[in-house]
Every structure is written in structure tokens, then in C-alpha cells.
Amino acid sequence: MAVRGLTGGPGMAALLARLARGLAPVKVPRYWCAAAFAACALFAAGVSLFSDNGLHRRWGLVAACAYVVAAAAVLAWRRRGLDLALLVSVGGALIAPLFWNAATQSRQPEVSVIERSAHELVTPNVSDQIGREHAIPQVDRNVTLGPVAFEM
Numbered sequence: 001m002a003v004r005g006l007t008g009g010p011g012m013a014a015l016l017a018r019l020a021r022g023l024a025p026v027k028v029p030r031y032w033c034a035a036a037f038a039a040c041a042l043f044a045a046g047v048s049l050f051s052d053n054g055l056h057r058r059w060g061l062v063a064a065c066a067y068v069v070a071a072a073a074v075l076a077w078r079r080r081g082l083d084l085a086l087l088v089s090v091g092g093a094l095i096a097p098l099f100w101n102a103a104t105q106s107r108q109p110e111v112s113v114i115e116r117s118a119h120e121l122v123t124p125n126v127s128d129q130i131g132r133e134h135a136i137p138q139v140d141r142n143v144t145l146g147p148v149a150f151e152m
Contacts, residue, residue, distance in 0.1 A: 033082055034074045037089065041067035044093065055106055059097045066092020 041064045048060025069092070070085035077084060101107065 030074050030078070030081070033085065034071045037067045037071035037074060037085060040089070040093075041071065053108075055101065055108060058100070059093075062097055062100075063093035066096075 044060045044063035044067055046060070048057050048064060051057050051060065066088055070089040073084040073088060074081045
């Protein structure tokens with residue numbers, strides 16, 4: 001009977017509900033969680049204050065506010081404060097800036113370099129392949145000759 005409850009059926013839902021009620025997301029003291037969110041808020045505020053990149057400054061401002069709200073939620077709401085804090089911190093530090101950058105078509109300077117590199121990787125270019133053949137030394141892997149010989 002117990003095996004049937006674990007493999008499926010109506011007993012499985014009751015078992016999962018009992019397990020979910022007994023498990024907390026994290027067994028860490030609340031003040032440690034609040035201190036971690038406060039440290040993240042200080043880092044984000046530092047990025048906002050000292051960065052020259054406008055995207056970094058915007059992220060730092062939004063993320064610092066989200067982390068402060070998350071730290072307050074952990075301290076204020078004993079039962080579900082950590083759940084709310086995780087939701088607020090991920091939403092404020094990751095999802096909101098991602099959607100903001102997508103909506104305004106803003107991107108980091110590195111994105112252009114990565115985009116160009118990816119384009120060059122998937123686009124065949126005959127002159128580039130000929131140049132690579134002459135630039136890369138040919139390796140002779142004949143083990144009877146001893147060490148590997150390079151030919152130019």
C-alpha cells in the first residue's frame with residue numbers, strides 16, 4: 001500500500017503536501033538572510049554610484065531598492081518573508097532590468113563584440129579560410145619520428 005502511494009494515485013498528492021508543509025526554503029537564521037540582502041544592496045548601490053556606464057547605474061539603483069525591500073521583508077514577515085524576499089530580489093535585480101533593457105533596446109558594449117564574433121563564426125568566408133590555412137602550422141603526428149614536427 002505504501003509503495004502504491006509513492007508511485008502515483010491519490011496518496012501521492014497527500015504525501016507531497018505533507019512534505020511541502022514540513023520543508024522550509026532555507027534553514028538559515030533570518031538575520032543572516034537579511035544581512036546577505038543588505039550586503040547585496042550595498043554592492044548594487046556602489047555600482048550605481050561609481051560606474052560610468054548608464055546601464056550599470058540603472059541596474060544598481062533598481063537592484064539596491066529591491067535588495068533593501070527584500071531585507072525588510074525577511075525581518076518583518078516571519079513566516080513567508082524569505083519567500084517574498086527571494087521573489088522581490090530576483091524580480092528587481094534580474095527580471096525588471098532585463099525587460100527594461102529589452103523594451104528600450106539597450107545593451108552592454110560587449111554585446112556588439114559577441115554578436116559580431118558569432119556572425120563571423122557561422123558565416124562562411126572563403127578568403128578567411130584560406131588565410132587560416134597558411135597561418136596555422138600543420139602538425140605531423142607520425143609517432144615513428146619521435147616528437148611532433150611542425151611544418152610551416
